[in-house]
Amino acid sequence: MSKRREGLLALALISPYLIVFLLFTLIPFLLGFVFSFMRYNPYTPGENSFYGFNNYINIFNFDLPISKSFWESFSTMLVFDVVAVPCLIVIPLVLAYFINMHPPGYKIFRAIIFLPSVVSITIVGIIFGNMFAGNSSGLVNAWLNTEIKWLSGKPWAGDTLRWLVMLIASIWWQTGTNFVIFSGALRNVPQSLYEACEMDGGSRIQRILYVTLPGIRSAIAVCLFNTLIGYLNLYGQPIVLNELDNESIFVSPMMFIQKYLTGGLAYARQTGYICACAIVFGLFVMLFSILERRIMAERKRKNVYTEGCKKYFLNKGSLKKEGEEEHE
Amino acid sequence: MNKKRRTKSERTRLREKIISFTVLFLVSVVWVIPLLYMLGTSFKSDLELQLHPDTLFPTSWSEWTIEHYYGFIVRDGKIDNMPLWMLNSIWSTLATVALTVIVDLLTAYAVVFLNFKGKNVLMKFLLLWMAVPSVIGTAPSFALYSSIRNALSINGNTETYFYIYFWIILPGITGIFNMLLMRNFFDSIPRDIIDSAKSDGASNMSIFRRIVCPLAKSTIMLIILFTFTGSWNNLLWPQLLLSGGDSYWNTITVALTGYTGGSAWGANGVAMATSVFALIPIFVVFIITQNKMIDGLATTGVKG
Numbered sequence: 001m002s003k004r005r006e007g008l009l010a011l012a013l014i015s016p017y018l019i020v021f022l023l024f025t026l027i028p029f030l031l032g033f034v035f036s037f038m039r040y041n042p043y044t045p046g047e048n049s050f051y052g053f054n055n056y057i058n059i060f061n062f063d064l065p066i067s068k069s070f071w072e073s074f075s076t077m078l079v080f081d082v083v084a085v086p087c088l089i090v091i092p093l094v095l096a097y098f099i100n101m102h103p104p105g106y107k108i109f110r111a112i113i114f115l116p117s118v119v120s121i122t123i124v125g126i127i128f129g130n131m132f133a134g135n136s137s138g139l140v141n142a143w144l145n146t147e148i149k150w151l152s153g154k155p156w157a158g159d160t161l162r163w164l165v166m167l168i169a170s171i172w173w174q175t176g177t178n179f180v181i182f183s184g185a186l187r188n189v190p191q192s193l194y195e196a197c198e199m200d201g202g203s204r205i206q207r208i209l210y211v212t213l214p215g216i217r218s219a220i221a222v223c224l225f226n227t228l229i230g231y232l233n234l235y236g237q238p239i240v241l242n243e244l245d246n247e248s249i250f251v252s253p254m255m256f257i258q259k260y261l262t263g264g265l266a267y268a269r270q271t272g273y274i275c276a277c278a279i280v281f282g283l284f285v286m287l288f289s290i291l292e293r294r295i296m297a298e299r300k301r302k303n304v305y306t307e308g309c310k311k312y313f314l315n316k317g318s319l320k321k322e323g324e325e326e327h328e
Numbered sequence: 329m330n331k332k333r334r335t336k337s338e339r340t341r342l343r344e345k346i347i348s349f350t351v352l353f354l355v356s357v358v359w360v361i362p363l364l365y366m367l368g369t370s371f372k373s374d375l376e377l378q379l380h381p382d383t384l385f386p387t388s389w390s391e392w393t394i395e396h397y398y399g400f401i402v403r404d405g406k407i408d409n410m411p412l413w414m415l416n417s418i419w420s421t422l423a424t425v426a427l428t429v430i431v432d433l434l435t436a437y438a439v440v441f442l443n444f445k446g447k448n449v450l451m452k453f454l455l456l457w458m459a460v461p462s463v464i465g466t467a468p469s470f471a472l473y474s475s476i477r478n479a480l481s482i483n484g485n486t487e488t489y490f491y492i493y494f495w496i497i498l499p500g501i502t503g504i505f506n507m508l509l510m511r512n513f514f515d516s517i518p519r520d521i522i523d524s525a526k527s528d529g530a531s532n533m534s535i536f537r538r539i540v541c542p543l544a545k546s547t548i549m550l551i552i553l554f555t556f557t558g559s560w561n562n563l564l565w566p567q568l569l570l571s572g573g574d575s576y577w578n579t580i581t582v583a584l585t586g587y588t589g590g591s592a593w594g595a596n597g598v599a600m601a602t603s604v605f606a607l608i609p610i611f612v613v614f615i616i617t618q619n620k621m622i623d624g625l626a627t628t629g630v631k632g
Contacts, residue, residue, distance in 0.1 A: 003443070006442050006443060006444065007442075007443070007444040007445065009438070009442060009532060010438040010442040010443070010444035010447075011444065013434040013435065013437060013438035013442070014434070014435045014438045014439070014450075016430075016431050016434065016435075017431045017432075017434070017435040017502055017507070020431070020498050020499075020501060020502050021502040023498075024469065024495075024498050024499035024502070025457075025465060025499065025502060027472070028465040028468040028469040028472055029460070029464055029465045029468070031468040031471070031472060032464050032465060032467060032468035035467070035468055035471060040471065042471045042474040042475045042478065043474070043478065045475065045478070045479075095351075095352070095355060098347075098348040098351050098352055099348070099352060101344045101345060101347075101348040102345070102348075103345045103346075103348040103349035103352060104345070104349060105349075106348075106352070107619075108356075109352040109353070109355075109356050110622065111618050111622070112356040112359050112360060113352075113355065113356065113359055114618070114621075114622055115359070115363070115614065116359065116362075116363075118557050118561075118610050118611075118613075118614050119363075119561075119607065119610070120560065120561035120563065120581045120584070120606065120610075121561065121563055122563060122581050122582075122584035122585050122587075122588060122606075123366070123584060123603045123606060123607060124362075125584075125585075125588040126366075126584060126587050126588055126596075126599050126600065126603050127362045127363075127365060127366050127600075127603070128362065129588050130365075130369065130596045130599070130600070131362065131365060133596075136381065137377065137378070137381045137596070138381065139365060139381060139382065139384075141381075142381040142382035143382055172359065172362060177625065180622050180625045180626050181625060181626055183626060184623075184625075184626025184627060185626075187626075229461070233461070233463060235563070235564050236563055236564075239563075239585065239588075240585060240588040241588070242588065253463075254463065254564065257463070257466060257467060258466075258564065258567070258568060261466075261467060261470050261568055262567075262568060262571040262572070264572065268474075271467065271471050274467045275467045275468055275471075278463050278464050278466060278467050279464055281461075281463060282460075282461040282463045282464035285461040285463065286459060286460065286461055289458075289459040289460075289461070290459055292459075293459060
């Protein structure tokens with residue numbers, strides 16, 4: 001086949017991906033930068049005008065109510081993350097450590113702990129919202145024989161109960177993902193290292209500190225950054241675990257952006273400002289993803305699928321079965 | 329000496345198993361309580377909900393009822409919204425999954441097996457792009473969505489419905505992580521096989537169909553799993569697009585937010601029954617494929 005034809009064929013094959021990526025990811029991204037320098041309202045295309053850096057200046061003008069609520073949402077989210085992210089690393093790690101001892105029925109335990117990760121956040125919200133309902137119809141209040149208003153109030157500011165429910169729901173919901181990644185990583189720590197450590201008289205604590213944790217260093221980094229970036233984009237939990245008297249409180253920047261975008265005509269004139277907020281917030285998130293890149297760059301590129309497939313071809317040398325079973 | 333050591337390590341191992349079993353058993357019991365509560369509450373009658381909020385299940389066998397399920401599918405002799413929400417979710421999720429797999433297969437094939445200008449630039453760019461947070465695109469995407477809608481004056485019911493779903497489905501199909509997963513797998517196929525097929529006169533089409541696709545089955549499966557759960561559970565973007573639309577346009581995940589927040593807490597039988605419905609497809613997929621899903625997640629390290 002000629003080079004030219006091959007190039008055309010390749011273009012034809014990648015064009016669906018490229019076109020969709022261009023239209024729905026790249027162009028909106030670039031437009032975001034353009035809008036952030038404009039007074040932009042999608043409903044009045046004629047009146048949009050260039051606004052310079054004013055949107056950005058307004059973000060840092062803390063006297064404006066809208067900027068105040070943006071930064072409040074930002075700081076509330078950060079406080080929540082400072083508590084939630086370590087929980088979502090330590091708890092999965094401990095559970096993975098136990099599952100790696102392979103007690104009887106460990107596959108069932110593994111499936112049960114992973115199960116909530118496939119449940120959608122709205123269902124998590126319905127379940128936990130009803131369990132922690134403020135009146136006596138809630139499961140927890142009925143058990144404790146109390147009428148605690150779990151879901152009212154703003155996290156940290158006077159009332160930490162709603163924040164606590166959000167934390168419990170988050171732990172139940174998302175422990176599974178990190179837990180599975182950690183248990184996979186723990187399995188790959190060479191047994192001989194443990195034995196060597198034991199031979200040298202290392203205690204269990206020493207084995208954990210000097211063999212286990214260094215052995216799963218890269219998995220910890222992956223989980224830490226993924227969880228952190230995920231929780232910077234905190235959205236579902238505060239939206240679903242909410243009550244009428246605090247509906248207007250923004251708990252995270254995502255919630256703030258969403259509320260302003262869905263506010264209809266009244267809020268549409270703030271679109272340029274919201275784009276600027278999203279960029280400021282996005283750059284903050286990006287700091288962490290760049291840091292993650294830096295740290296992961298040293299991690300060896302090890303693709304288990306690649307190895308499994310190579311092993312398959314070395315062993316069989318034929319094409320009769322697909323090479324999927326051997327990736328362990 | 330040797331024998332004594334072994335018994336000691338065997339004893340430690342046994343103790344490890346007992347401790348880990350106890351811990352994991354207790355954790356698992358706590359972990360299933362919320363799900364059992366959802367299931368049990370959906371079968372409680374309204375009276376039972378008032379009288380016995382402290383139990384997971386109805387207190388006696390005669391108290392079990394399916395009124396929440398029935399009342400939710402057919403109400404006053406008419407089909408209720410719930411089946412429509414399920415249908416919306418099902419077709420949009422299936423479309424997302426199918427398009428993702430097709431697009432990823434084609435792109436990865438071109439990137440790995442064909443030579444073209446700018447291939448390396450493209451891959452480097454996509455790798456870089458993975459670090460860009462999607463939040464920057466959310467607001468302008470929505471603005472673009474509304475301006476196109478205004479410009480084309482899309483107002484009719486059916487038009488708007490399909491326009492919204494067009495915007496729900498398409499942005500989700502170009503996940504870079506999935507594409508790289510596919511490319512990495514294709515990269516691992518030895519070139520000798522492709523080269524010998526080529527020298528036997530096989531066209532790109534037949535290499536793609538008869539060699540590459542059958543080999544990629546397990547990777548395709550993994551992408552299907554990640555995309556299916558991701559798309560079924562997607563809340564933020566569909567909620568943004570569907571806000572202000574007719575209530576029967578919602579996907580089930582978005583529709584369920586109607587039972588949360590605000591003053592919704594309380595009459596919970598119907599909400600629980602709907603949640604049970606919404607969970608069925610995900611659970612079926614999970615139960616069939618849980619080992620593959622868990623292994624895939626453990627080996628690739630990131631959820632899609």
